[in-house]
Amino acid sequence: MNYNPPSDPLDIIYEDAEIVVVNKPSGLLSVPGKGEDLSDCLIERLKVIFPDALLVHRLDRDTSGLMIFGLTKHSQRHLNLQFEKRQIKKSYLAEVWGKVVDRQGIVNLPLKVDWPNRPLQHVDYENGKEAITNWRVLRYKEFSTRLRLVPETGRSHQLRVHMQELGHPILGDPFYSSGEASNFSRLMLHAESLRFMHPNGGRGIKFQSPCPF
Numbered sequence: 001m002n003y004n005p006p007s008d009p010l011d012i013i014y015e016d017a018e019i020v021v022v023n024k025p026s027g028l029l030s031v032p033g034k035g036e037d038l039s040d041c042l043i044e045r046l047k048v049i050f051p052d053a054l055l056v057h058r059l060d061r062d063t064s065g066l067m068i069f070g071l072t073k074h075s076q077r078h079l080n081l082q083f084e085k086r087q088i089k090k091s092y093l094a095e096v097w098g099k100v101v102d103r104q105g106i107v108n109l110p111l112k113v114d115w116p117n118r119p120l121q122h123v124d125y126e127n128g129k130e131a132i133t134n135w136r137v138l139r140y141k142e143f144s145t146r147l148r149l150v151p152e153t154g155r156s157h158q159l160r161v162h163m164q165e166l167g168h169p170i171l172g173d174p175f176y177s178s179g180e181a182s183n184f185s186r187l188m189l190h191a192e193s194l195r196f197m198h199p200n201g202g203r204g205i206k207f208q209s210p211c212p213f
Contacts, residue, residue: 005029005040010049013066013207018075018199020050021068023209026186030058030067042067057083060157062174065092065191066209070199078199083154089195092149092159093138093211095188096168097181100145104136107162111155120175121157123165131155133162143180144171148192159189188213 004027011023022042024030029041046053046069054070056079070076082088110128114120132152139146145168149159160176163169169177172184190213195206 003029003033003038003040010045012049013209015050016200018071019068019079020046020053020071021066021194021207022046024059024064024067024191026062026064026212029061031055043069056080057154059191060160060187060189062172062187063092063189063191064186064212066090066194066207067191068194068196072199075199079196082196086152087197089193090151090191091193092151093190093192094147094149094159094163095141095144095171095213096147096163096166097144097171097177098168099140100135100137100147100166100168102137104134105166107131107133107135107166109162109165111158111161113156119156121155121161123161129153129155131158131162133159135166160187186213 006025006027008025013023014021024042031043032039032041043055052071054076056068056070059067070079109123111121111131112124112128114122130153134150136148137145138148151158160170160173164176169181171181171188172186190211192211193208198205
């Protein structure tokens with residue numbers, strides 16, 4: 001798959017002396033991949049403006065939405081600890097294939113990398129790591145359902161695999177959807193909100209990003 005990241009200007013949501021919050025477009029890597037052709041990414045673009053930007057978490061290349069970066073070692077450590085303790089709350093919007101009958105639910109399926117097919121992940125009850133996703137129906141369309149997804153854990157491809165296992169893959173997913181569900185211009189997954197404690201003083205702070213689809 002060729003890598004042709006969007007050339008949109010940086011969408012900086014918030015900045016101060018400790019952190020910067022950015023709205024990542026779909027199709028752009030969070031960090032460099034292997035090889036010169038995968039060097040263009042959000043953190044490298046961000047470092048043009050904020051040379052001290054430090055990685056805290058990632059979003060899949062095809063997922064859009066909010067990412068937070070530390071601007072000091074202190075803020076990076078502070079935010080990393082919040083992620084480890086599951087204190088940072090994230091929610092996503094997803095458009096999934098078909099009509100989800102129940103109005104809400106929880107997917108609790110352990111995940112592990114599918115080594116012969118990496119970077120794909122799959123459910124592994126014996127060796128997988130705990131992965132929990134809360135979901136709720138927002139509205140129905142003719143062939144799809146809009147969901148709000150709130151992960152309790154942050155495993156790679158967690159939301160994408162969990163929706164596939166639910167029987168409702170995310171539209172446009174190049175890895176986990178097929179047929180008509182895959183025939184979309186982008187992955188219909190967006191990180192819409194991010195709530196955490198500010199590294200300087202610990203006050204609660206929340207950001208939201210409108211869904212682009």
